[in-house]
Amino acid sequence: KDWREIGYAPRKVNAKIFRRYRAACDRFFNAKNDFYQSIRGELEENLQKKIELCERAEAMKDSEDWRETTPKMIAIQHEWKEIGMVPRRNASRIWRRFIAACDHFFEQKKVHTKSIREKEAENLKLKTEVTDKIKNIDTSLPAEEAVEILKELMDEWHSIGFVPFRDKDRSYNELTKAVDAQYSRLNIDKSERKLDSFKSNISEMTKSDHSRGQVFHERNKLMRQFERIKSELQTYENNIGFLTTSSKKGNTLLDDLHNKVEQNKAELELIVKKIEAIDENIED
CATH class of the missing domain: 1.10.287 (Helix Hairpins)
Known part of the structure; x- marks a missing residue:
């Protein structure tokens, strides 16, 4: 614009100065074109990488192996952030596709975790009730019958399932204390106590x-x-x-x-x- 507004130069140098000006402009616009060509190539390459991440996320979005899949989904999200921009015309669509797969997986995990927590809370309540039954075994029963009831209640306690992690040790210690009290009252052999305690530990561990x-x-x-x-x-x-x-x-x-x-x-x-x-x- 500035060039056009300046006006003519002397005829003897006009063509020469124009060629010099035109060469400078051509160099700039050629360099600009090369730059944008390389950028377009990089953007297209980034798009292909993000499409691959979408496909990986979609392949795992319905997985219920939470422990194995969760770190993989998190790793994919980190990869996504590192890739860089894609062509503007594709940016919104590819992002919606990716986040839909991720959100689906984590929402299903959230529902699953909530149901697990509710189940564990119910298990804690049931185990506490069984422990109370052990504490209150009828003292008038014959020793042999009381031992049989005690072992049945211990089996029932171990069959119930997991409790919230923060309550695990407390719940188990309450059971052990109640069982030991009954063993002492019933004069159960010490080796039998050890064996029953060992069985309880192993039963918990194998779950x-x-x-x-x-x-x-x-x-x-x-x-x-x-x-x-x-x-x-x-x-x-x-x-x-x-x-x-x-x-x-x-x-x-x-x-x-x-x-x-x-x-x-x-x-x-x-x-x-x-x-x-x-x-x-x-x-x-």
């Missing part, structure tokens, strides 16, 4: 996928413990064969070894029952 590895670790630990105690038992039994009872000291050592033998046998029996309890829960 969670995260804890199943701990269950197998516990089984391996028990197997090693079994072999160690079995070896000790053989040593004690061999030593008994070498001792004589001709002296008071000999009698004392022999009695001590016999006690250790009986103690080891009882421990081995308890370990076997614990391993069987683990195997039963794993099979279930």
Whole structure:
């Protein structure tokens, strides 16, 4: 515009100055054209990347594997933010497509989580009621009948399901306290108490996928413990064969070894029952 408004230059330099001016303009507009060509290519490339993200999000939007899919959907959202702009004519449409898939998944997860929380709250109420029943077992019942009722109530408590995480330990501790009180009242054998307590722990652990590895670790630990105690038992039994009872000291050592033998046998029996309890829960 400024060039046109200036007017003519002297004829002898007019053509030369115009060619110089035109060359500068051409260089600029050619560079501008190249720039926008590269930008258009980048925008189209970004569009293709975002279309691929839409397809990935749509493929997962109906998944109910919340634990596995949630981090994948979050990762896709981070990828989206890093890609950059797309052609303006496509920007709104591709965004609506992407956010619709993401919103669908997270809305379904929200509904699922709400139902889980409601179920866990109901489970807590039911477990509390069972614990109260354990506390209030009729003291006039024969011991054998009371033990049977106690074990049935313990099985009922463990069959109920998960409670809110913040209440898990408190609920379990209340059960343990109530059961221990009944065991003490009914004079239940200490090893039987240990076994029932162990079964309760294993039952809780096998309900969670995260804890199943701990269950197998516990089984391996028990197997090693079994072999160690079995070896000790053989040593004690061999030593008994070498001792004589001709002296008071000999009698004392022999009695001590016999006690250790009986103690080891009882421990081995308890370990076997614990391993069987683990195997039963794993099979279930």
